[in-house]
Amino acid sequence: xxxxxxxxxxxxxxxxxxxxxxxxxxxxxxxxxxxxxxxxxxxxxxxxxxxxxxxxxxxxxxxxxxxxxxxxxxxxxxxxxxxxxxxxxxxxxxxxxxxxxxxxxxxxxxxxxxxxxxxxxxxxxxxxxxxxxxxxxxxxxxxxxxxxxxxxxxxxxxxxxxxxxxxxxxxxxxxxxxxxxxxxxxxxxxxxxxxxxxxxxxxxxxxxxxxxxxxxxxxxxxxxxxxxxxxxxxxxxxxxxxxxxxxxxxxxxxxxxxxxxxxxxxxxxxxxxxxxxxxxxxxxxxxxxxxxxxxxxxxxxxxxxxxxxxxxxxx
Amino acid sequence: xxxxxxxxxxxxxxxxxxxxxxxxxxxxxxxxxxxxxxxxxxxxxxxxxxxxxxxxxxxxxxxxxxxxxxxxxxxxxxxxxxxxxxxxxxxxxxxxxxxxxxxxxxxxxxxxxxxxxxxxxxxxxxxxxxxxxxxxxxxxxxxxxxxxxxxxxxxxxxxxxxxxxxxxxxxxxxxxxxxxxxxxxxxxxxxxxxxxxxxxxxxxxxxxxxxxxxxxxxxxxxxxxxxxxxxxxxxxxxxxxxxxxxxxxxxxxxxxxxxxxxxxxxxxxxxxxxxxxxxxxxxxxxxxxxxxxxxxxxxxxxxxxxxxxxxxxxxxxxxxxxxxxxxxxxxxxxxxxxxxxxxxxxxxxxxxxxxxxxxxxxxxxxxxxxxxxxxxxxxxxxxxxxxxxxxxxxxxxxxxxxxxxxxxxxxxxxxxxxxxxxxxxxxxxxxxxxxxxxxxxxxxxxxxxxxxxxxxxxxxxxxxxxxxxxxxxxxxxxxxxxxxxxxxxxxxxxxx
Numbered sequence: 181x182x183x184x185x186x187x188x189x190x191x192x193x194x195x196x197x198x199x200x201x202x203x204x205x206x207x208x209x210x211x212x213x214x215x216x217x218x219x220x221x222x223x224x225x226x227x228x229x230x231x232x233x234x235x236x237x238x239x240x241x242x243x244x245x246x247x248x249x250x251x252x253x254x255x256x257x258x259x260x261x262x263x264x265x266x267x268x269x270x271x272x273x274x275x276x277x278x279x280x281x282x283x284x285x286x287x288x289x290x291x292x293x294x295x296x297x298x299x300x301x302x303x304x305x306x307x308x309x310x311x312x313x314x315x316x317x318x319x320x321x322x323x324x325x326x327x328x329x330x331x332x333x334x335x336x337x338x339x340x341x342x343x344x345x346x347x348x349x350x351x352x353x354x355x356x357x358x359x360x361x362x363x364x365x366x367x368x369x370x371x372x373x374x375x376x377x378x379x380x381x382x383x384x385x386x387x388x389x390x391x392x393x394x395x396x397x398x399x400x401x402x403x404x405x406x407x408x409x410x411x412x413x414x415x416x417x418x419x420x421x422x423x424x425x426x427x428x429x430x431x432x433x434x435x436x437x438x439x440x441x442x443x444x445x446x447x448x449x450x451x452x453x454x455x456x457x458x459x460x461x462x463x464x465x466x467x468x469x470x471x472x473x474x475x476x477x478x479x480x481x482x483x484x485x486x487x488x489x490x491x492x493x494x495x
Numbered sequence: 496x497x498x499x500x501x502x503x504x505x506x507x508x509x510x511x512x513x514x515x516x517x518x519x520x521x522x523x524x525x526x527x528x529x530x531x532x533x534x535x536x537x538x539x540x541x542x543x544x545x546x547x548x549x550x551x552x553x554x555x556x557x558x559x560x561x562x563x564x565x566x567x568x569x570x571x572x573x574x575x576x577x578x579x580x581x582x583x584x585x586x587x588x589x590x591x592x593x594x595x596x597x598x599x600x601x602x603x604x605x606x607x608x609x610x611x612x613x614x615x616x617x618x619x620x621x622x623x624x625x626x627x628x629x630x631x632x633x634x635x636x637x638x639x640x641x642x643x644x645x646x647x648x649x650x651x652x653x654x655x656x657x658x659x660x661x662x663x664x665x666x667x668x669x670x671x672x673x674x675x676x677x678x679x680x681x682x683x684x685x686x687x688x689x690x691x692x693x694x695x696x697x698x699x700x701x702x703x704x705x706x707x708x709x710x711x712x713x714x715x716x717x718x719x720x721x722x723x724x725x726x727x728x729x730x731x732x733x734x735x736x737x738x739x740x741x742x743x744x745x746x747x748x749x750x751x752x753x754x755x756x757x758x759x760x761x762x763x764x765x766x767x768x769x770x771x772x773x774x775x776x777x778x779x780x781x782x783x784x785x786x787x788x789x790x791x792x793x794x795x796x797x798x799x800x801x802x803x804x805x806x807x808x809x810x811x812x813x814x815x816x817x818x819x820x821x822x823x824x825x826x827x828x829x830x831x832x833x834x835x836x837x838x839x840x841x842x843x844x845x846x847x848x849x850x851x852x853x854x855x856x857x858x859x860x861x862x863x864x865x866x867x868x869x870x871x872x873x874x875x876x877x878x879x880x881x882x883x884x885x886x887x888x889x890x891x892x893x894x895x896x897x898x899x900x901x902x903x904x905x906x907x908x909x910x911x912x913x914x915x916x917x918x919x920x921x922x923x924x925x926x927x928x929x930x931x932x933x934x935x936x937x938x939x940x941x942x943x944x945x946x947x948x949x950x951x952x953x954x955x956x957x958x959x960x961x962x963x964x965x966x967x968x969x970x971x972x973x974x975x976x977x978x979x980x981x982x983x984x985x986x987x988x989x990x991x
Contacts, residue, residue, distance in 0.1 A: 444690025
């Protein structure tokens, strides 16, 4: 078991190193001088040179790569070119918006998608199934930024129940902060719920063909109990895999939704730092997202063991 | 026994209770929430060129010796008066004796000397050094007198002092102004939730008239649809320059809102690489000017008429001359000019476009207009940093569309290495003369000559002035609706 964990950890570190090299190289090739972006169309060459020195851009590339890597390991992500504050502080401020948002979306998506999928499977080829499939089709087809705008029109502009966007900060209180995350979370959750419903449905339909399901029914276990204990539980493996993938999709999808709702989250930070050529923030954020994706995959592997005891023994 | 649920319910009630006084305060109407498209990267206008910094801090947190008012006129600010000696070189500024920084330190002439010397120091990243380079030396004989001696007469010296790059800062706090600005203005910096909002609070020790607003919140909303939604939902009271011109009819129909279309200093041009054939031939450039139907372009971008220009000058400046009639739309004449230049069937070229909507939407229309005389412009969209690198710095382009938002920047045409590479000794001599002409009437006459020269040479395709689309609550007064400088001064803003 220890050997397995060590091997996984080594693979984890190597993947991240590979990601770091690729990210650094890509941004190095990208044309554009962050100092010129900051100082605009009238700047004197002396001012540009002074700013480049202040940003550390006058150093050779190799040296900058290793000092960045060293910083990543020691938790010092450097100073943002545009904001001139530590990147760790920026990420910290944004994390408290994006993580609750993505978590709310994933909870909502699971709470809607999995039961709907199960319902469809249980009513296979009947009206309930058809209704769920229509919902799933619509959920997949509607772009979430458009759905977000629709929600704003109905609930913020029309009814005035919820804010149209922005985030007052958690210091404004739990409820005001939560209120401003509600519409974006729903907008993010809809397509994910649709995917989950479809995956749950097809996984359950497949499991329903298994011999042990027939055996359970033959033993006299009720249909309801068979569905919940045998079919749903065994169908959860693909569902959990998709859920893990969705968490990464949600972090990325947040880029668009956070812009539509003017939320100061990580997605908006990615967007802004690319637009303003704040390359150091881009580098750190892409690294962070890579690390999150690798880590989530790792966590999903561990979850498999919890769901399916056979996988636990095999490893 | 207290259960966990009781505790949670209690916490919820407590949260509700703290909400009530806030809601009551909002009714008192001494606060305003202002929407802006871009967030300032820092709060120190002496550290970068970003317009958003100036929009938030200038004349609110920070002040210069002089200020520009909403009509573009220079008015006293931290200097209550100034005089120019007969040598046309020596300026004497008298400071306001009761002005104080927000940390309660009184303003002194030494702070002025410090601020201006800091701007030209070797490690300074001030984006507008030209304001300070004419200075020979600065003296501070007593706490409220500053004597600035110039190297040569410089007509626009005092004008430059109204810019955000020339604010007066305190030596004690200057280093922290990027994140914790300490100025002398009518508002103090209160709080910044980066990415979402920034709060200012009234400065009760202000030397001038006290503002009516106790609090101002700037909110940063980049998505055009989200800007409209925030206005209509009442989340914000003002949007300083809306990015969604297509929403204007809808907003105008809302009785709670007021929409004003104003002017700026943003000359929007089809910039032409004057050093590159075939554009180095003035007849080719004139042919291009003859097909640029400004109204069609503006209607395509905005859906309404804007202020058109015929040279590189804003109608907000008193020296403006209307030259929009220099090259009337005339396809036959354009074709004849092209033929005379040796291109009877036109030619191929590229049109590199930065991201703003005026460039991307305008580019499509201009390419179509140029195609009428056989000029096939291939559109290449670029991100802004790439545009700066390739077009602006490396001058690797044929045509591009960009708005020059800095006020009174006609002098850039005298810079040989400036990206469109005009290189006209006659024009350089004229700008040099303007710089040394201290008499305003005489100077404005020369500015007229400069505008005519640029129009005659059809240096660039001069299109229009970027509009400023101000949307406010109908009962809010005092917002700037024109932008002689891109600012949002709040001292005179009040609810009716």
